[in-house]
Amino acid sequence: MSKILIIDDEKVIRATLREILEYEKYTVTEAQNGEEGLIKLQEDDYDLVLCDVKMPKMDGIEVLEKAKELEKSPQFIMISAHGSIETAVEATKKGAFDFIPKPPDLNRLLLTVRNALDKKNLVTETKVLKKKLSKKLDMVGESAAIHKVKDTIEKVAPTDARVLITGPNGTGKELVAHWVHAKSNRSSQPFVAVNCAAIPSELIESELFGHEKGAFTSAHKQRQGKFEQAQGGTLFLDEIGDMSLSAQSKVLRALQENLINRVGSDKDIKVDVRVLAATNKDLKKEIEENRFREDLYHRLSVILIQVPALKDRKEDIPLLVNKFLDDISQENGDAPKSISKAALAKLQEYPWTGNIRELRNVVERLVILGEPEISLEDIKKYADY
Numbered sequence: 001m002s003k004i005l006i007i008d009d010e011k012v013i014r015a016t017l018r019e020i021l022e023y024e025k026y027t028v029t030e031a032q033n034g035e036e037g038l039i040k041l042q043e044d045d046y047d048l049v050l051c052d053v054k055m056p057k058m059d060g061i062e063v064l065e066k067a068k069e070l071e072k073s074p075q076f077i078m079i080s081a082h083g084s085i086e087t088a089v090e091a092t093k094k095g096a097f098d099f100i101p102k103p104p105d106l107n108r109l110l111l112t113v114r115n116a117l118d119k120k121n122l123v124t125e126t127k128v129l130k131k132k133l134s135k136k137l138d139m140v141g142e143s144a145a146i147h148k149v150k151d152t153i154e155k156v157a158p159t160d161a162r163v164l165i166t167g168p169n170g171t172g173k174e175l176v177a178h179w180v181h182a183k184s185n186r187s188s189q190p191f192v193a194v195n196c197a198a199i200p201s202e203l204i205e206s207e208l209f210g211h212e213k214g215a216f217t218s219a220h221k222q223r224q225g226k227f228e229q230a231q232g233g234t235l236f237l238d239e240i241g242d243m244s245l246s247a248q249s250k251v252l253r254a255l256q257e258n259l260i261n262r263v264g265s266d267k268d269i270k271v272d273v274r275v276l277a278a279t280n281k282d283l284k285k286e287i288e289e290n291r292f293r294e295d296l297y298h299r300l301s302v303i304l305i306q307v308p309a310l311k312d313r314k315e316d317i318p319l320l321v322n323k324f325l326d327d328i329s330q331e332n333g334d335a336p337k338s339i340s341k342a343a344l345a346k347l348q349e350y351p352w353t354g355n356i357r358e359l360r361n362v363v364e365r366l367v368i369l370g371e372p373e374i375s376l377e378d379i380k381k382y383a384d385y
Contacts, residue, residue, distance in 0.1 A: 002117050003027045003045070007037035007063060008052040008079070013102070017050060017109075024110065034058030041067050046074045047120050048113065053080035053087060061091060068095050075116040079104060139172070139179060140323050141316035145308035149176060156303045157183035162255070164300045165278040167307030170357030173278040174238060176307055181234040186274055189233030194226050196247075197239035204247045206263045209254075215264025227260050227271045234274045240300070241281035241292060251275075252296045275300070310352040310359060317348045320356065324363040337367055339374040346379045 004026050008014050011032070018028045029046070031037035034055050041049070049067065053060040064076050078091040081102035088099035097116040100109060139150060156163060157180045165173045174193065181191045199207050206215070210225030226235055237243070243251070254260050255275060259268045277300045286292035310317070321339060329336035352358055362383050370378035 001025055001027050002047040002120075003029070004048045004050065004113070005029050005031060005037060005040055005046045005074070006050045007031045007034060007055075007060070008050070009033050009055045010052070013052070013079075017104075020106065020109065021113070024113075026113075034060065034063040037063055038066055041070060041074070045072050048075045048077065048116050050077050050079055050113075053078055053091070061087075061094060064091065064094050064096055075120045077112055077116055138323065139175060140319050141313060142319065143308075143313040143316045145313045146316060149305060149307060152303070152305050153179050153183060156180065156305075158185060160184075160274050161302045162274070162300050163276045163303045163305060164283075164297075165276065165305045165307060166283075167278075167280065168309050168355055169280050170355035171307040171309060172356055173280075173307050174236065176305055177234075177236045177238075177276045177278060180276055181236075181274075184234065184274070186233050190230050191234045191236065192226050192230035193236040193238060195238045197242040201244040201247070204244060205250060208247065209250060209260045210262040212262050212264035215262070219264065222262075225260070225262065227254060227273055228269065230271075230273045232272055234276060237275060237277040239279055240277040241279035241283055241286055245291075245293065248293045248296050252293060252299060255296075255299045310355045314348045317359070318344050320359060321347060321363055324360050325367065328364050328367045332367075334367075337370065337372055337374055339366075340376060342376040343374050343379045346376055347383070350383070 004021055006014050006017050006021075006028060008017070008030075009032055014030045014032070018030060021028045029040060029044075031040050034051075035058050037049070037051065038058070040046075049063075051060040051063055060078055060080070064078070067073055067076065073095075076091075076096045078088075078096045078099045079102055080087065080099075091099050097119060098112050100112060139146065141147075153176065163177075163180055165176050167173055177193070178191065181187060194207060196204060206219075206223070206225065208225050208227060210223050210228055211219050213219055213222050237251070250260070254271065254273075258271055258273075260271055261268060283292050283297050283301075287294045287297060321344060325339065326336050347359075347362075354361075365382050366374045366378055369382050
């Protein structure tokens with residue numbers, strides 16, 4: 001049940017609010033002034049604070065400011081008999097969820113409490129998801145090859161330079177793109193990924209640039225493309241070597257002029273998007289065979305990042321295996337399995353033509369089928385090699 005702290009120097013107000021909230025099955029604690037309230041916030045975790053504005057020693061706005069500096073900051077609803085628009089605006093600017101005048105209207109109070117707690121839960125869920133995503137996007141490895149990739153990311157990410165990421169399938173090219181975005185000045189804006197190989201050539205232009213209603217048979221309504229969805233952020237064009245020449249020419253114009261046209265429209269739409277691209281193909285060879293535009297290649301490849309194959313960074317395999325063991329056990333809700341040194345050494349001998357993606361699949365198979373400590377015998381039984 002949600003925990004609520006009431007901070008108010010009026011005993012009658014505290015008692016009234018407590019009675020209302022406990023009737024609604026909330027767990028309620030009281031503090032008779034701002035200093036006591038701040039101590040309670042430091043000692044325990046609360047989901048919501050109902051805080052008076054006008055109090056001796058430390059007023060509610062100061063409590064709000066200091067509480068926002070805590071590691072786990074609850075939602076705040078400010079209450080006051082001396083309310084004004086200026087006070088409400090100040091409280092909101094400093095992070096309060098809402099401002100309610102005294103005496104509080106019961107229905108409004110309960111609705112505001114529910115909404116504030118819903119927001120608190122949403123913020124908490126978002127933090128958990130971000131933490132999971134951050135762990136999922138860890139770039140694991142201490143080899144010279146992976147350090148070179150990391151160093152390049154650190155240098156290029158804060159700029160708006162376009163990056164072409166190359167490497168075999170399964171090496172983590174999209175992971176590199178995520179890291180470039182996460183360390184850039186656009187990190188708070190959208191990251192939009194498009195797998196150019198997965199979209200039929202006749203639909204790729206609509207996918208990238210959007211379309212107007214009636215532009216083609218199935219265009220029943222206007223639709224924004226990926227360039228518009230990524231406005232202000234990063235657009236990642238994965239497997240760009242599989243893009244049609246027609247779409248390539250439109251992407252080139254977008255990069256040159258920062259303008260796009262939706263399919264079925266002549267109206268220019270200005271876009272502000274950083275483009276990252278990736279491919280497992282040799283684009284120079286594709287250019288020679290007239291399957292890729294040379295001018296687009298030069299637009300995309302301001303910075304080149306070559307992601308190494310797993311066979312070229314075998315010293316990272318033990319680190320990757322242990323990460324996958326932890327990740328898979330957490331996903332399944334099981335205790336993590338261990339792996340013997342002999343089993344790890346055997347995994348380092350394999351060529352891993354499917355790279356990191358293949359390694360993870362094998363580790364998952366070993367977790368499901370192997371012993372609590374994965375042995376060399378398990379490797380021989382359940383690995384494909």
